[in-house]
Amino acid sequence: MITTLATDSLPLTEYQRLPADELFRRTAAAKRALGNRVMVLGHNYQRDEVIEHADFRGDSLLLAKLAAQHADRPNIVFCGVHFMAETADILSRSGQTVILPDMAAGCSMADMAAIEQVDQCWDMLGRILPVEEAVLPIVYVNSAAVLKAFCGEHGGLTCTSSNARAIVEWAWQRREKILFFPDEHLGRNTANRMGLPREEMIVWDPSQPNGGQRREAIHRAKLILWKGHCSVHQMFQPAHVEYFRKQYPGLQVIVHPECHEDVVNKADIVGSTELIIRTVKAAPAGTSWAVGTELNLVNRLKREEADKKVFFLSSTVCQCATMYRIDGPHLCWAMENLAQGQVVNRIVVPDDEKTWAKTALDRMMALS
Ligand code: 13P
Ligand code: SF4
Secondary structure: OOOOOOOOOOOHHHHOOOOHHHHHHHHHHHHHHHHHHEEEEEEOOOOHHHHOOOOEEEOHHHHHHHHHHOOOOOEEEEEOOHHHHHHHHHHOOOOOEEEOOOOOOOOOOHHHOOHHHHHHHHHHHHOOOOHHHHEEEEEEOOOOHHHHHHHHHOOOEEEOOOOHHHHHHHHHHHOOEEEEEOOHHHHHHHHHHOOOOHHHEEEEOOOOHHHHOOHHHHHHOOEEEEOOOOOOHHHOOHHHHHHHHHHOOOOEEEEOOOOOHHHHOOOOEEOOHHHHHHHHHHOOOOOEEEEEOOHHHHHHHHHHOOOOEEEEOOOOOOOOOOHHHOOHHHHHHHHHHHHOOOOOOEOOOOHHHHHHHHHHHHHHHHOO
């Protein structure tokens, strides 16, 4: 029994009434009481009130690696979104428990591809091509575990925003075509950088027969991009880049590859959330940056890098509404329950999905 906790854990609604300083103190106490029995992972988009309790923070690749490496921690409290917690569960050893403080923390992009649609796409492609030999499926980690399993089973693998190019290169060495889902922008931006001609990329619209494509286009394509996107990153526009360049001569633009190609092509640097943070932190004092990714990350950079000018590359608020679901009350509730031996919001990937999903993730990890 833990004696250092302020009180017994309460229903979640009670935590939502607690002031921020009390939530901080109680979460920190629960974490101290748990000691090495817990590891708190925080994605770079998390709110300050959450990230300050994280043992590690990072992009989705780094957090996946950390989950795989820390077999000694019986509990992983994942402050991120559902697909990240699923990935941690797949990569952790059996007996480790993964907790997502709010089950509503999903990812709207991940929801843009359902297994039934991907199966249907594969069947449709199979009526036009020898699909198993000709097409290698790559799924962005922003996806449900069942889609990772699909890729594992069909000789494919996962990718993240930081290793997409290496994964795409690997795939083209093995098969003539790639089916890339669910983010068309990450796929297109990666292929653009590799010099793939436009006529060899097509977009598969899952709501249309044959993805809305003619047979000849499917035969010609080397890259079949799923019609999916991130609602946060699609808010950035080329006009935002032009505005900042005009206002601040010498300013550099750094964006996430989930942005539209018209924005990416105008940026100076493109990369994962981790690369964005590392680059701005390493830049000399006095430099100016316009950053095209989620707002919490940018606001934190702004505060932490006060000797530089850091701007958010948009005039409208671009917060990831689902990442935002994890807040101080949910984290405190999950941690205090855990400290008292109760697991709330456990993420469990079913065994039949886990095996092939792990194959897809392991193939990626070997290339990262
Ligand atoms: P990173 O892997 O770059 O952290 O990106 C994850 C994500 O969801 C970006 O929207
Ligand atoms: Fe998903 Fe976009 Fe949020 Fe990233 S920012 S978790 S892709 S909705």
